[in-house]
Amino acid sequence: MSRYDALFEPFTFKSGVTINNRIVMAPMTHYSSNDDGSISDAELRYYAERAGSPSLVITACANVTANGKAFTGQPAADRDEMIAGMKKLTGVIHKAKAKAVLQIHHGGRECPPELVPNGDIVSASDVDTSTGDAHARALTSDETEAIVQAFGEATRRAIEAGFDGVEIHGANGYLVQQFYSPATNRRTDKWGGSLEKRLAFPLAVVDAVKKAAAEAEQPFLVGYRLSPEEPYEPGITMADTYTLLDALVEKDLDYLHISMLDFWSKARRGADPERSRIEQILERIGSKVPVIGVGSLHTADDALKALETGVPLIALGRELVIEPHWAEKIRSGKEAEIQTALKLDDRERLVIPEPLWNNIISRPGWFPFES
Numbered sequence: 001m002s003r004y005d006a007l008f009e010p011f012t013f014k015s016g017v018t019i020n021n022r023i024v025m026a027p028m029t030h031y032s033s034n035d036d037g038s039i040s041d042a043e044l045r046y047y048a049e050r051a052g053s054p055s056l057v058i059t060a061c062a063n064v065t066a067n068g069k070a071f072t073g074q075p076a077a078d079r080d081e082m083i084a085g086m087k088k089l090t091g092v093i094h095k096a097k098a099k100a101v102l103q104i105h106h107g108g109r110e111c112p113p114e115l116v117p118n119g120d121i122v123s124a125s126d127v128d129t130s131t132g133d134a135h136a137r138a139l140t141s142d143e144t145e146a147i148v149q150a151f152g153e154a155t156r157r158a159i160e161a162g163f164d165g166v167e168i169h170g171a172n173g174y175l176v177q178q179f180y181s182p183a184t185n186r187r188t189d190k191w192g193g194s195l196e197k198r199l200a201f202p203l204a205v206v207d208a209v210k211k212a213a214a215e216a217e218q219p220f221l222v223g224y225r226l227s228p229e230e231p232y233e234p235g236i237t238m239a240d241t242y243t244l245l246d247a248l249v250e251k252d253l254d255y256l257h258i259s260m261l262d263f264w265s266k267a268r269r270g271a272d273p274e275r276s277r278i279e280q281i282l283e284r285i286g287s288k289v290p291v292i293g294v295g296s297l298h299t300a301d302d303a304l305k306a307l308e309t310g311v312p313l314i315a316l317g318r319e320l321v322i323e324p325h326w327a328e329k330i331r332s333g334k335e336a337e338i339q340t341a342l343k344l345d346d347r348e349r350l351v352i353p354e355p356l357w358n359n360i361i362s363r364p365g366w367f368p369f370e371s
């Protein structure tokens with residue numbers, strides 16, 4: 001009996017996938033796949049070092065079409081040649097007794113021109129890229145439909161590669177969110193024009209993914225990740241997020257993953273600004289769909305306190321980069337030894353691939369460092 005037992009209770013998703021604790025590895029881009037998007041050895045070593053802690057590993061986001069690639073070293077799920085490498089990845093994760101979920105993604109206007117064929121950046125509407133140094137072209141309706149189908153095809157590949165599920169990346173300003181946001185969707189066809197029509201793309205992606213998932217012979221989960229608010233106007237407000245949540249709870253998903261940098265962050269617009277977003281989201285959806293909470297949870301006590309809000313699962317991102325053995329340490333009563341900041345000479349000891357390390361170092365303030 002330990003005060004942290006609540007973290008180590010098993011959990012079964014609607015689809016029948018069972019996990020043996022409440023800790024999820026948050027999806028994290030590692031910039032370390034091979035140039036063609038196939039899984040690299042460095043990436044396998046990075047996951048092997050960490051997969052013993054969480055019971056569910058959500059991978060770095062994988063692009064579902066060539067024009068959805070947003071990062072150098074991004075894993076790809078856009079063609080069948082990728083399946084062999086993806087199988088190695090599920091092998092590594094399963095060996096550590098965790099379940100493996102592939103995050104499926106299209107970068108839309110966030111894609112740098114040099115990473116997409118012919119520099120042709122696409123989005124819901126004609127908009128600048130988020131950095132403003134290039135322009136994105138509005139997808140035609142047929143192209144939009146093709147991307148919806150590509151999410152389904154990526155799901156089929158995930159099943160063939162032995163994944164236990166997929167997570168639709170509907171967060172952090174990428175294409176799925178670009179279609180929902182009034183800032184980036186100014187279309188007047190069936191994919192935009194009103195709040196309801198802006199929902200069309202996210203919901204079509206869910207339907208295509210669920211259809212592909214239904215073909216799996218083993219229990220296979222489908223989750224959806226969303227960002228609850230955009231900071232700018234016009235942009236997604238909490239009120240808009242409630243509309244999205246209401247639609248998603250009807251879709252029989254295994255979980256909703258609320259992407260935030262701080263689990264306890266408060267609502268800005270369209271909900272009570274005095275209360276945390278997560279609590280208000282939980283009130284809105286009740287127990288209809290399990291929620292994964294995330295954001296700056298470092299210690300065992302942080303995680304326990306987060307679970308007390310009623311979220312059944314918590315995800316750790318940076319913390320698992322810094323401390324690959326987070327859960328093992330708590331389980332063996334060594335929670336005081338959990339490392340919560342990086343040291344400048346930690347890269348090799350922590351099995352952090354060099355491209356990820358270089359990104360961390362070049363963005364001061366992103367990861368905590370010991371002085």
Ligand SMILES: Cc1cc2nc3c(=O)[nH]c(=O)nc-3n(C[C@H](O)[C@H](O)[C@H](O)COP(=O)(O)O)c2cc1C
Pocket residue numbers: 026027028029030059060061103169171172225259260261262294295296297315316317318319
């Ligand atoms: C290195 C790194 C890469 C990330 N890549 C992704 C990604 O591919 N997909 C995604 O949905 N979120 C991504 N995120 C966001 C994390 O999943 C998480 O929401 C965020 O880091 C907050 O959690 P934390 O405080 O536990 O790190 C990334 C975060 C980090 C630190």
